Amino acid sequence: MALVLNDEQRMVKESADGFFAENAPVAQLRKLRDGADATGFDRGLWAKMAEMGFAGVAIPEQFGGAGLGMVAAGLIQEAIGRNLSLSPFLSSAVLSATAIGKGGSEEQKAALLPQIASGELIVALAADEKARHQPATISTRAEASGNGFRLTGGKPFVLDGHVADRLIVAARTSGAETDTAGITLFLVDPKAAGVSIARRSMVDSRNAADIGLDGVQVDGADVLGEIGGGFAILEAALDAGRACLAAELLGVSAQSFETTVDYLKQRDQFGVKIGTFQALQHRAAHLFCEIELARSVTLKALTALDEGDARAPLFVALAKAKTGDVAKLATNEAVQMHGGIGMTDEFDIGFYMKRARAAAETFGDAAFQGDRVAQLLDY
Amino acid sequence: MALVLNDEQRMVKESADGFFAENAPVAQLRKLRDGADATGFDRGLWAKMAEMGFAGVAIPEQFGGAGLGMVAAGLIQEAIGRNLSLSPFLSSAVLSATAIGKGGSEEQKAALLPQIASGELIVALAADEKARHQPATISTRAEASGNGFRLTGGKPFVLDGHVADRLIVAARTSGAETDTAGITLFLVDPKAAGVSIARRSMVDSRNAADIGLDGVQVDGADVLGEIGGGFAILEAALDAGRACLAAELLGVSAQSFETTVDYLKQRDQFGVKIGTFQALQHRAAHLFCEIELARSVTLKALTALDEGDARAPLFVALAKAKTGDVAKLATNEAVQMHGGIGMTDEFDIGFYMKRARAAAETFGDAAFQGDRVAQLLDY
């Protein structure tokens, strides 16, 4: 597949760009943050996103989705990045939908995917247990009990964990703490006995929760995929999430960059526009190149996922590494070039810087992805 | 000790700066290279360096040296770096003199150090066996034989190995290939049976040789230091060499930078001096800062060696890492800012770029030194 959008994808892009700019601009994030909103996003917006078909963009048509795949999902998340829009899109429509699509039985898919696509059901993925991403490091235990299992452990920083209607929990049914084998995924009702949920306030005003599992009883029917075979499902979900985060980081970078270039054209200093300073021109031109590179590798990662390309994990790692670094550079340069005003809370650019760092960190930063690139390329 | 030169050191600096600019400027290096000179340096120059007291600068007065220590040796090597002067100063006066001073018996010191100081005897250190510096990786074997040992193995890239009157060879008397214990140093006559010497042509026109050892018989009296205890001596010699190389890299950087700043002031392009371009101004100003940092850490490393500071290995590693990176940046920026003319062999700046890379590589590049920093700081 060529590295250009097809007509369908271009339509998705246009509608997503328009939708988020109009319905969920940065002002909405600011309002939710200042009001310390308990939900952390606008449920009305989420309903509209479902109506637009965004919540089910990557879910197959047979399960109520649009079946448009990851390139389309990435375009939506890029628009989210440009506007810093808040919603459970990543956790429910990307991570959880991918995990269920990849690992779920026909019954589970039929029961859950249409509800995710319609926005009625928010599902969150509770995988990581470490502050730095180490997807195979899982200590949460799942011990056989009755016709099912009892789960005990803790999951910090679960995205949208505080509003989820269902949790996908990665727990260990066998193996040592860092083995990839022996990990099993479970569908858990957050209202079940033994589940505790504490909301976390994050630098980027995103929503996360620390989830405690104290002998939570689950049924055999709540197992997602094979027992002990959860890691492959998890990796598929994480790669979908990483590719979409790359797209979001691309949106964050592009928006910060454009805002900065505009500022360079209108801000006067020492009697001239600051955009006339060659040192700033060269830095801006370099950043332009970096963002174009980030755009190419992100599109390739999303395309490779859609094509089932065996090298998809490599392209995803490359994209996440590149966009993470580029977004940090773009937002840092934005703040520096804006000077004092860029440091004030009143100005929006700080929100972009915060989100850039958090998204770059989520599911593996450039160091993690670089190591993964080296492993996948066998060195 | 404060990070400023004392009066004695300032005198050394002045005389070294004047001496090398006058007696061994880049033109001499060019002539030796173009003539493919067999010795690879001017023996007359080396005799003059000995007369000036440079060859014995760091050798104690009781052994015929000037007893001025490593700061003084570094100042000489910095001047060498500014002029790209060729001589066996590093191999004989720094590396070998340090190894003998640290490991030699009173007899060995009395026999060898005065001759090194007078320039009559050139001693070369044959330690490394790998293309990338790994000082403990030694496969050359020393097997007991008669009242001494038989040495078998090979030493590539021995600095000044082709003109040495004596070699200090690191060989293994016990232990596995990468153990630090079990390494022993031997004084070897390059004319002894079984020694083969093949000169190597290097990118920086420095002199090196591949040395083969095929059952070379040495006496028990030729052991330098304790049997199996050679690594500590080697490390002392290497740290002296690294600190002096840092000083040389500082000289290379400073000279390249000054040449470039002068060029920025006189070269016209698009109707103005290219030094008026702010993008180049900022890069030059940044480089100025980097060179000042390199200067500070180099002076500290040399000072710490003179003071017997326990942290000397840390400061040496920091200095070698920093100066290596800075010299590469300084010479690369020099070539780029000179444009096409900087790429021609006719212009001197290319010589600086070649030497910068080779010296940065010798006895451990920034990657090696960074790893060493991490180890010494316990992480």
Added chain:
Amino acid sequence: MDETAELAAFRAETRAWLEANCPDEMRSPGAGDDDMCWGGRKWTFKSEAQKQWLERMAAKGWTVPEWPQEYGGGGLSKDEAKILAQEMRRIRARSPLSSFGIWMLGPALLKYGNEAQKKEHLPKIARGEIRWCQGYSEPGAGSDLASLRTSAVLDGDEFVVNGSKIWTSYADKADWIFCLVRTEPDAPKHLGISFLLFDMDSPGVSTSPIKLISGYSPFCQTFFDNVRVPAENLMGTRGKGWDIAKYLLTHEREMIGDMGSPGGVSMRDVARQEIGTDADGRLNDPLLRVDVARFDVDSYAFALTMERVKDEAKAGQGTGAMSSLLKYYGTELNKRRQELLMSITGSDGLSWEGEGIRDGALAKDWLRSRANSIEGGTSEVQLNIIAKRVLQLPGA
């Protein structure tokens, strides 16, 4: 190094005095801003010990050891002041007084003030009676400080000040302000500026705090609406205030530049704890280990440069050109340090508020550090200065 008999005696006396007079509570590094003593009319001491310590030190003039005794200082020589500092460090004594008056206005007053101004203001600064703030930057001016528009028009024997200042640290807590104003609106921009001192309680002065991306900050915007300032409060020559400003900016650069040196939270400790180490003691994340090592190389080289600059200054070899280097490199290095700490701590570091040990402090420090390369002259301005003054490049 042998100390003269006189200095040795001074050291012994000082040590004894400190032992007797420094309260125990003052013998530990404070936990940051909250444990500092800023003084001033509105100040509430955090403890009796804090009050005692300030009063005792001020009585000896040791809040400003090198200032002349007639202005409330200790009248110490450089060597004596160094001994006092060493002896204070020995018992980990806190600084008795933090003050822009001491750090900034005082040196400028000693150099540019008239006798009446010195007599009036210096003792009150030394005793922590008056807290000062700095009125330099203006909204919209940014790096181009000299484009300031706050006006001071002479009306009889008073200046009437109108305009606004931004980034005035602690303006809401300060008693007086030292302030750049434009007295000659028609002169070339660097020549129409004067340096005024006035009371923040004067009618027409108001302040409003600035919230930063890192949260609440000491910064304020300050407004002047027909503030009347006695003409004798002009410091230095009318129209020559820019010289004083440049003198003070050099001071400020050096203070801010200090931040890149190793210190504060040990990154290595944080890294060992957060990332863990393998059997050989190496950090478990090889890529981050590389970044920490590379940071250490630059961080040590920078700290040693600060040391060298100080040593050279002492030896009379200073070039005077290094303050821009220290400001530029130190602040860029501190930003890198905070970035790296964030990378090391992962999602822990991203926490904003809550029950975590760090309580958002890491993220706030990270965000706050972004301003280091903007305030006190941006990195770009420092590079311009180096290009012009040190490298003497054309047109710089």
Added chain:
Amino acid sequence: MDETAELAAFRAETRAWLEANCPDEMRSPGAGDDDMCWGGRKWTFKSEAQKQWLERMAAKGWTVPEWPQEYGGGGLSKDEAKILAQEMRRIRARSPLSSFGIWMLGPALLKYGNEAQKKEHLPKIARGEIRWCQGYSEPGAGSDLASLRTSAVLDGDEFVVNGSKIWTSYADKADWIFCLVRTEPDAPKHLGISFLLFDMDSPGVSTSPIKLISGYSPFCQTFFDNVRVPAENLMGTRGKGWDIAKYLLTHEREMIGDMGSPGGVSMRDVARQEIGTDADGRLNDPLLRVDVARFDVDSYAFALTMERVKDEAKAGQGTGAMSSLLKYYGTELNKRRQELLMSITGSDGLSWEGEGIRDGALAKDWLRSRANSIEGGTSEVQLNIIAKRVLQLPGA
């Protein structure tokens, strides 16, 4: 993707023709410059196969597949040309002819040349009969190409050319030169330039090779001493030569920019071999492993950007602004690649000449790569272009 019946037939024919006509010796990638066929009056074929291959391909017009048949081209459509390239790759067929005439002058002639010029020059280029060199840069001009001083003064029906060009690749082996000259000395500098074609055998032309820091190079300096050139050899409009130059520079940028993509010596292979790997297959030097991984991230992202730019151009979505990006980033990346290869190979890589396997080739490639960001418009010029044309920054 379904091929039309016509294209499928073309593919089958082409495949059969290539099988029958491409000599076996020409079915492997050449070992660099020495195995390329440059053609021209002074050319000596390296083998009979090289000669045959050129003659057979030239006879079909396939040295320049898309040029019109009347000018010696193959007259193929874009799709057919693509099929030819694919089929040649399939049997690893070498390019039959390397030529600045094909890569640079030809496209410019087709666009700016008059009919007589096209008829005269294009067929000889296509058949490899005339080898061309490029006369652009002048000593002392550097990036400021338009400041050229080589003069061409009309004298009757001839121009008299005086001056000197530098960085003319293979000038000593070329038969003709396409050359920028100043015909209007009093016009503004971009408006007084014309584009002349002339024979290097003309009296008054001499060349002198340039030795680079990487050793001997194809570059020459070329001198013109009262060289008489027929007036009809002026290409395009007199005084408008700068337009042709800009058109060609864009071409050159794209060619040079190609160099940063993965290819050539595999860095990963070299690294595995030189550094070795541990039990888990990781490179034994963790710091270099990080550098290789970081390089790979940028290198893939760059290669994918080239791919995207091509795909967008095909889809008619190209912005046309990308050639400076590719030139800038590609050459900087190639420099980084060569630096890294040198780090990986340590003292092996530093060998200059001798018995080593690499025989100094690595060091020479490293040194040669430094010129990539200078030739064909420096990196700084590319950044200026991006700032001006893409970002539309003021004063850029």
